[in-house]
Amino acid sequence: MSAEIKSHLTDLLTQSLASVAPQTPASIIALERPKQAAHGDWACNVAMQLAKQLKRKPRELAQALIAGLPASPWLECAELAGPGFINLRLNPAAKLDAVRAALAAGVRYGRADTGHGRPVLLEFVSANPTGPLHVGHGRQAALGDAISALLQAQNWKVTREFYYNDAGAQIDNLALSVQARAREQRGEAVSFPESGYHGEYIREIAADYLAHNGDPGDLASVRRFAVAALRREQDEDLKAFGVKFDNYYLESSLYTDGKVEATVSALIASGKTYEHDGALWLRTTDYGDDKDRVMRKSDGSHTYFVPDVAYHVTKWQRGFAHAVNIQGSDHHGTVARVRAGLQALGEVTGAGIPRDYPDYVLHKMVTVMKGGEEVKLSKRAGSYVTLRDLIDEVGRDAVRFFLVSRKADTEFVFDIDLAKSQTEDNPVYYVQYAHARICSVLAQAGAQVQSAHTDGLAPLTLPRELALARRLGEFPEILADAARALAPHQVAFYLRELAGEFHSYYNAERILVADEGLKRARLALILAVRQVLQNGLSLLGVSAPEKM
């Protein structure tokens, strides 16, 4: 395994350092993958970092460290380079070990145990049940599901949760909007609510409500019907997108369970609240917020801030010492607020919730372009592009791959025309195509695939073959890094590169050659590539088709 090789190399350098500079702690030794292949398989910068401290020239120190390296069965050579880098080059056997590892581990290849089975709660999408899911929710769903999968692959016990804001003023607004449309459809003269939802879907729900013999005068009934209808629609959209949640948490339950009141009481007991202008405030500025927040309005109702805090308390109480919230960056203002609320509660409960709880992944907005113009994402205008639109037009795999192919904190320009007209240029097809090609070769090899032995890899000597093997060996590191950074785009880029190296190899060499030993070795290699492509695509929620 690559991890074993890395620790083996670190070990060699540690031994050398101990003889060259006995007083120096070995913990400073770090290995990195050089960007350029010419710089070997691993590089170490320890000589430059220690040069000043040891009062020696970096290159001279590096040379001494190289000279002191013990013999190794995997190390081909160590070279001094640049200002004092030590470049380590692995021999073919070490590189090809990744092929053996990938085939031995199968679908588990790339996994690790950094999570140690600890529970972690991921909250994402959390759309209000006031309209269909839009593209921004899609980015969040794709990100959240991929991050969940990455953490699971590191042996975290992941719970995916969707929080429904089904208790606030926007739900009243929804009910009034549907009621007004229903009355219109009955031929009554009504004035549509000033801040009502203007989307076409409101009319559809109203018509459906009437078709089910609903009474437009019964607002509570309208409300229940509308919320149920929109939740159903959102569920269907998520299903079509391939995203499943383990739990749905309803904001309304925080009220019916008394958790909102309990939170208010506890915050008052914390001594961090005060009355002002008839409202109850929390001194969140004591915990880093830039202004104090109202908890209870002068009319006696609560601001959304209180159930938010109550909700996050339940995360902690439910045993999630780790929690990740995936949200649009337009909500970044809530981060300091929620954390401050939790800290204030800690004054009375002594819960010991960390100051940086929960963790946040904030993603920038998705700008949708169509016909060369921006489509405004306005729920009230009812003209935004829905997630369903995108899936229908572009395809599920492409949308998912595309949406996780960029860092979360960069703005996303999704050009629908481009995505539709250039479907063939979408990177997801490039990666999937590599997988399909391998499947095709394997199908022609037929029963010979069974004879692909990982103990006969020695015939693989071409630079392209060793580069592919080396790339396979990187996969576990990529997954560990991506999980640590909560950044699935790293996996997407890795897959693009792996697929590229495979296509290049495929075009240059023939797999099914006459030489039996070489053929078996090459079959083993592409079997391993296929496995890694499958594992990686699966983490991103993208299918790995056998034919295209």
Place this chain on the structure above:
RNA sequence: GUGCCCGUAGCUCAAUCGGAUAGAGCACCAGCCUUCUAAGCUGGGGGUUGUGGGUUCGAUCCCCGCCGGGCACGCCA
């Protein structure tokens, strides 16, 4: 005005904990199908990393100023 985030090739984006000559794709130009899938491959031109300083062996990355863009600044959610 204050806070947070972003600024990299014509376009869309990478760049690990501060590493070596800043990389891909698209687009453009020139080639490759009698051969396991051409949704592919090979080669080429493309850059003062917004800008000015600082820190150091070394800065796209860290610190400060400025310019440009986004978001948030409510007893809305």
